[in-house]
Amino acid sequence: MSGALLQLKDVGIRFGGLQAVADLSFTVENRQVMGLIGPNGAGKTTAFNLITGVYKPSSGKIFLEGHDITGWAPHRIARGGIFRTFQTIRLFYGQSVLANVLAGLHLQTHQAWWQGLLSTPAQRREEKDLRSRSMTLLERLDLAHLAQEDVASLPYGVQRRVELARALIARPRLLILDEPAAGLNDQESSALNQTILSMRDEGISILLVEHDMNVVMNVTDRIVCINFGRKIAEGTPEEIRTNPDVIEAYLGNDEGDEVEEAQGYSTGAAP
Numbered sequence: 001m002s003g004a005l006l007q008l009k010d011v012g013i014r015f016g017g018l019q020a021v022a023d024l025s026f027t028v029e030n031r032q033v034m035g036l037i038g039p040n041g042a043g044k045t046t047a048f049n050l051i052t053g054v055y056k057p058s059s060g061k062i063f064l065e066g067h068d069i070t071g072w073a074p075h076r077i078a079r080g081g082i083f084r085t086f087q088t089i090r091l092f093y094g095q096s097v098l099a100n101v102l103a104g105l106h107l108q109t110h111q112a113w114w115q116g117l118l119s120t121p122a123q124r125r126e127e128k129d130l131r132s133r134s135m136t137l138l139e140r141l142d143l144a145h146l147a148q149e150d151v152a153s154l155p156y157g158v159q160r161r162v163e164l165a166r167a168l169i170a171r172p173r174l175l176i177l178d179e180p181a182a183g184l185n186d187q188e189s190s191a192l193n194q195t196i197l198s199m200r201d202e203g204i205s206i207l208l209v210e211h212d213m214n215v216v217m218n219v220t221d222r223i224v225c226i227n228f229g230r231k232i233a234e235g236t237p238e239e240i241r242t243n244p245d246v247i248e249a250y251l252g253n254d255e256g257d258e259v260e261e262a263q264g265y266s267t268g269a270a271p
């Protein structure tokens with residue numbers, strides 16, 4: 001099924017004298033991986049915070065499947081199906097992998113608060129179902145054998161997978177990933193690529209901020225590039241790779257290497 005899932009129309013926000021995001025418009029379609037790229041400080045994380053309701057836009061509108069969600073609180077947006085992971089790991093240390101994944105489901109349970117005190121048959125059934133769903137997901141992400149381990153004892157790359165599982169268990173319609181490949185080794189990063197593509201094939205749309213251009217170029221269907229809070233280009237990975245405005249935005253920036261690397265990749269022997 002195609003069609004617009006998330007739409008930003010002329011969205012902007014000011015922090016005092018700084019226009020962190022300005023007139024930003026783009027659409028994420030159903031079953032699409034959209035990349036959001038731009039140099040440091042371009043406004044990518046701010047855009048994520050606008051979409052997830054952490055910040056209210058000073059201007060513009062945000063729509064989820066045609067419904068105006070501008071200004072909605074974060075938990076309401078999450079209930080609408082938009083989930084995110086963060087640049088830095090935010091797991092509950094001291095808790096098991098399974099407990100962390102189950103924590104991602106708290107928005108989905110249908111029980112009244114008092115049922116938690118009484119442990120009704122309905123509650124026990126629901127809990128059993130959720131555990132089995134969690135275990136299926138852990139198996140898929142090669143985490144099942146670690147289900148009872150304390151997340152704090154696991155290597156960084158594995159912790160990032162647990163975060164992904166915690167976001168996926170809620171069955172998001174749009175998953176927002178903030179630098180998911182940061183700190184991953186090559187093997188972990190290519191496993192992440194496969195996971196992103198298989199999520200898309202299952203019908204989840206993904207909005208991805210990532211500095212690793214190889215990940216961006218390999219998994220996205222389209223890319224929006226922003227600089228100083230404004231969109232400077234939008235297109236397919238191939239179009240973005242060769243766009244002069246994008247190249248210029250990255251030149252003279254520490255991240256220039258990343259674009260050169262991606263351009264090398266485009267002409268290199270990589271598959």
Ligand SMILES: Nc1ncnc2c1ncn2[C@@H]1O[C@H](COP(=O)(O)OP(=O)(O)OP(=O)(O)O)[C@@H](O)[C@H]1O
Pocket residue numbers: 015018020038039040041042043044045046047
């Ligand atoms: N809460 C805030 N208050 C004031 N300024 C902010 C706030 N959040 C972000 N900014 C500023 O807005 C601009 C965009 O920041 P943002 O973190 O969105 O960029 P980014 O593209 O995500 O950068 P990076 O790639 O380094 O994570 C920056 O100049 C930043 O300093």
